[in-house]
Amino acid sequence: MIDAAYKALKNYFGYDQFRTGQDQIISRLLDGLDTVGIMPTGGGKSLCYQIPALLFPGITLVISPLISLMKDQVDALGNAGIQATYINSSLSFSEGRERLTGAARGEYKLVYIAPERLEVPDFVHTLERMNVSLVAIDEAHCISQWGHDFRPSYRSIPAMxxxxxxxxxxxxxxxxxxxxxxxxxxxxxxxxxxxxxxTGFARDNLNFQVIRGQNADVFLLDYLKENRDQPGIIYAATRKEVDRLYERLSRNGLAVGRYHAGLSGQERASSQERFLYDDLTVLVATNAFGMGINKSNVRFVIHYNMPRNIEAYYQEAGRAGRDGEKSDCILLFSPQDIRLQKFFIDQSEMDESLIKAEYQKLDQMIGYCHTETCLQTYILRYFGEQEFENCGHCGNCLDTREKSDVTVDAQKVMSCVKRLRERYGKTMVAKVLSGAEDQKVLQFQLNRLPTYGIMKDRTQKNISEFIDFLTAEQFLVQQGGAYPTLALSERAVPVLKGEAKVYKKGRVRAERIVVDDALFEVLKTVRKALAQKEFVPPYIIFSDQSMREMSARLPATDHDFLMIKGVGQQKLEKYGQAFMEAIAAYEAEHSEPKEPV
Known part of the structure; x- marks a missing residue:
């Protein structure tokens, strides 16, 4: 049956070869063998059950955690000529019943359902009467209480x-x-x-980077202006931060939307749809957004705040570059993020063993933010892959910034923190060092300290940013709750004694991810027009990867067009003429005029 699988792969999805692990998983399933597949985001997990679904006589039941994923997958399958449907809370009772009846009659090859449906006895009884050949469990980590997104409803699956x-x-x-x-x-x-x-967790097309001790707002705005035409997601830890970033980016003229649980369902749905349809370039969101989002051309994912653990970070960052094209995954680390994540853990209702495990995961996430080794290797080791060479393209592997000796300034800040008996926060330390004639400084007689005004040649803002650098590099630590105070860490002691030096690297500068050619931009316009006509997201028509290949190979015949990755017979018949005409017109317009004989 594996030959039939390859034929289906080409006819429906336009690929000649399976990716690593896909053929192994599909072969096992075709032999009736239950399988757990661990594959990176963008590794082609969906094909592992979609291909067998086409070959099995009955229905494939897909259990998926989010409504958005179901609609996305069903739209994409319909576009490829495959009968599929979903049954979830977005449908009325009569619509759900009608689709369930259709599934029982065998009208669909794939039926997507939410795990919560398995807690409804009547629904399960109806499933029992269907000819189900395959059960596919997507986001399977949700079944484990040790996973980062445990969902109790997933525990109903084995009984079903x-x-x-x-x-x-x-x-x-x-x-x-x-x-x-x-x-x-x-x-x-x-x-x-x-x-x-x-199959391994490595994503070679993703460029990981951690930026610490640097003004996050300035970098973010520079990066978005540099990549204004590239779609991306910015994750923030709180609704308040999402709203602040959304307002700031909107004021700077960026096509930005927002998504968090505090917004109305209508606004969330609108933001998501406009992002999927390329009407918004950037979406600022909490982690409420994203699981199951199938948008293949996300060119960057920026974490404005550090996530709680590496599983969550890798899943969210992995939403970039699902089409295999070069993409950025940037984490803007701030020491305050640690306090925030500890607060979230402490406020949870987990039992003691799970809380302890969450703190251990948080420590490993903090380690990622401070490591100077290869970032991808750090992540792979976390997931159990011990033997792996440095990636050669992450922020640490490519870091060639020069270091400058800032020991004297560091000693001034540390000395001031010590003179203040580690009882004040960053703002007050900066005021004392800059020699500010502030009411509280004078009231508490802090202007009498030996460190008062010893950095008066620098602004308070500049000193505050330097304090952020020292905190990010773990020379200073924040203590306390809502109004944290600064204290010296163990790393600070040898610096104060003159036994160690502090070096600061230059700023990380925002760079453009990809430079698209003029023909690619033309093809994007064709794709968008077709997508609007069919009411589907543009990437469902063709991925960026397929269109870049068209731009390079300039297909002019049906045979040539079928040779493009992602072009199957169905898509050739639906879209081939439109794209080949656009390519021919572009070539005619930009070809060199022939010299007269």
């Missing part, structure tokens, strides 16, 4: 599978599972150890 008279094959897929979580998934679903297929 057991109720089928003729047991279907089962595949559980995720991009972010540590060895412990993988083992938990396997155990809960009763899948044998040899049924686990791990």
């Amino acid at each position: 599978i057991d109720r089928f008279v003729r047991k279907p094959a089962v595949v559980a897929l995720t991009a972010t599972a540590t060895p412990n979580v993988t083992e938990d998934i396997r155990h809960l679903l009763g899948i044998s150890p040899e049924g686990v297929v791990v």
Whole structure:
């Protein structure tokens, strides 16, 4: 049956070869063997059940956590000529019942449902009567309480599978599972150890970077202006921060939207749809946005705040470059992020063992923000891949910035913190060092300290940013709650004694991700027009990767067009003429005029 799988891959999806791990997972499923697949975001997990779904006689039931993913996947499958539907809370009762009846009659090859549906007895009874050949569990880490996004409704899946008279094959897929979580998934679903297929977590097209001790707002605005025409996501830890960034970026003329749970459902849906349809370039969001978002041409993901753990970070960052094109994953680290994430953990209702595990994960996330080794290697080791060479393209691997000796300034700041008995925060320290004649400075007689005014040649803002640098580099630590005070860390002691030096690298400068050629921009316009006509997101028509290949290879015949990655027979018939005409017109307009004979 594997030959039939390759034929389906080409005819429906326009690819000649499976990606690493896809053929192995598909072969197992075609043999009726239950499988756990651990593949990176953008690694092609969906094809692992969509191809078998086309070859199996019955229905493939896909359990997916988010409504947005279901609609996205069903739209893409319909565009490729495959019958699929979804049943979730976005439908009326009669619509849901009608689709369920259609599924029972075998009108669809794939049916997407939310895990919460499995807690409704009548729904499960209806499923039992269907001819289900395959159960696909997407975002399978949600079944494990040790996963970063545990959902209790996922625990209903094993019982549902057991109720089928003729047991279907089962595949559980995720991009972010540590060895412990993988083992938990396997155990809960009763899948044998040899049924686990791990393709590796590396995403070679992603350029990871951590920026610390630098003004985050300035860098963010510079980066977005440099990449104004590239779609991207900015994650912030709180609704308040999302709103602030949204207002700031809007004032600077950027096509930006926002998404968080405090907004109305209508505004969230509008922001998401406008982003998917390329009407918005940037979306600022909390982690409420993104799981299951299938937009393939996200060129950057910027974390304005540090996430709680590496699983969450890698899943969110992995939403960049799903089409395999070069993309940026940037984390703007601030020491305040640590306090915020500790607050979130302490406010949770987890039991003590889970809280302890969350703190351990947070420590590893903090380690990522401070490591000077290869960032991708750090992430891969976290997920259990020990043998891996440096990537050669992350921010640390490419860092050639010169270091300057800032030991004397560091000693001045540390000395001031010590003179203030570690009882004041950053603002007051900066005021004392700059010699500010502030009411509180005078009231508390801090102007009598030996460190008063010893950095008066610098502005308070400049001193505050330098304090941020020292805190980010772990020479200073923040203590306390809502109004944190500054204290010296163990790293500061040898600096104050003159036994160690402090070096500061130059600023990281924002750079452009990709430079698109003029023909690619023309093809984007064609794609957008077709997408608007069919009411689907542009990337469903063709990915950026497919259009860059068209721009390079200039297909002029049906045969040439079929050779482009992502072009199957269905898409050739639907869109081939429009794109080839646009390419021919562009060539005619830009060809060199022939000299007279």
